[in-house]
Amino acid sequence: MILRIAHLSDTHFGGEDKAAVEEAIGAVADFKPTLTVVSGDVTLNGLPREFLAARAWLDRLPRPRLVTPGNHDTPYWNLVLRALIPFSRYRRYIGEDQVSRIDAPGLAARSLNSARGAQPRPNWSKGAISTERLQRIDWGPSPALKVFTCHHPLIDIPGAPVTGGVHRGAAAAKMLAEAGVELVLTGHVHNPFVLPLPGSEPGCYAVGAGTLSLRTRGTPAGFSTILVDEARIEVTALGWTGARFETEQSWALTRRPPAQPVVANG
Numbered sequence: 545m546i547l548r549i550a551h552l553s554d555t556h557f558g559g560e561d562k563a564a565v566e567e568a569i570g571a572v573a574d575f576k577p578t579l580t581v582v583s584g585d586v587t588l589n590g591l592p593r594e595f596l597a598a599r600a601w602l603d604r605l606p607r608p609r610l611v612t613p614g615n616h617d618t619p620y621w622n623l624v625l626r627a628l629i630p631f632s633r634y635r636r637y638i639g640e641d642q643v644s645r646i647d648a649p650g651l652a653a654r655s656l657n658s659a660r661g662a663q664p665r666p667n668w669s670k671g672a673i674s675t676e677r678l679q680r681i682d683w684g685p686s687p688a689l690k691v692f693t694c695h696h697p698l699i700d701i702p703g704a705p706v707t708g709g710v711h712r713g714a715a716a717a718k719m720l721a722e723a724g725v726e727l728v729l730t731g732h733v734h735n736p737f738v739l740p741l742p743g744s745e746p747g748c749y750a751v752g753a754g755t756l757s758l759r760t761r762g763t764p765a766g767f768s769t770i771l772v773d774e775a776r777i778e779v780t781a782l783g784w785t786g787a788r789f790e791t792e793q794s795w796a797l798t799r800r801p802p803a804q805p806v807v808a809n810g
């Protein structure tokens with residue numbers, strides 16, 4: 545069975561690349577995904593009109609869809625709302641803001657919010673993961689593929705223009721690898737990347753999608769497609785040329801070997 549995941553991120557409605565977000569709808573539909581993941585920062589400043597535009601766009605993406613918020617999906621410039629009720633607009637316009645789950649044929653996908661409205665550190669855009677909530681995630685009955693998404697990369701990506709700075713990120717990555725998760729899909733950086741999570745050998749990969757906004761950081765606007773068969777995972781980052789999406793980069797990854805069935809002696 546081949547599983548097909550469309551991974552989009554950081555549309556930043558209010559600062560979106562209008563042509564790219566529009567064309568992405570058709571490109572994702574043509575890809576015929578088993579699952580569509582949107583890993584946060586759907587808006588630029590968390591304004592109601594940005595959420596309305598984001599919601600209308602999300603509704604046109606193929607289902608099932610797993611969407612998780614990013615740090616920009618809080619009322620960005622209203623520090624009082626941001627501190628007190630950071631995700632009330634996200635909940636109102638988009639949906640569940642903390643933990644979501646999708647069970648599709650052959651896969652289980654779960655999300656956990658890594659964004660915070662306010663934090664006891666100067667940069668509130670950085671991430672944090674609740675390992676208690678992560679521990680409580682129910683993956684269901686042995687799916688063929690486990691996929692996790694949050695907005696911030698759990699580990700910092702070498703050479704990336706921004707860091708996730710995720711509190712408890714390394715611990716979360718270890719927990720996910722031990723739970724048998726093979727794909728950790730994130731955004732935030734605005735550049736696509738693929739990296740094995742350290743200490744997770746073999747086969748738990750951190751995968752970042754680029755942005756569909758005008759806030760590019762050295763690579764074109766774009767999104768990623770992921771094909772998974774029994775032995776391999778193929779990630780393709782597509783970049784927007786101004787006229788179409790073209791392959792920017794691709795990665796072929798080896799899957800972890802399946803657990804051997806226990807055979808009784810004698």
Ligand SMILES: [Fe+2]
Pocket residue numbers: 554556585614616732733734
């Ligand atoms: Fe972003």
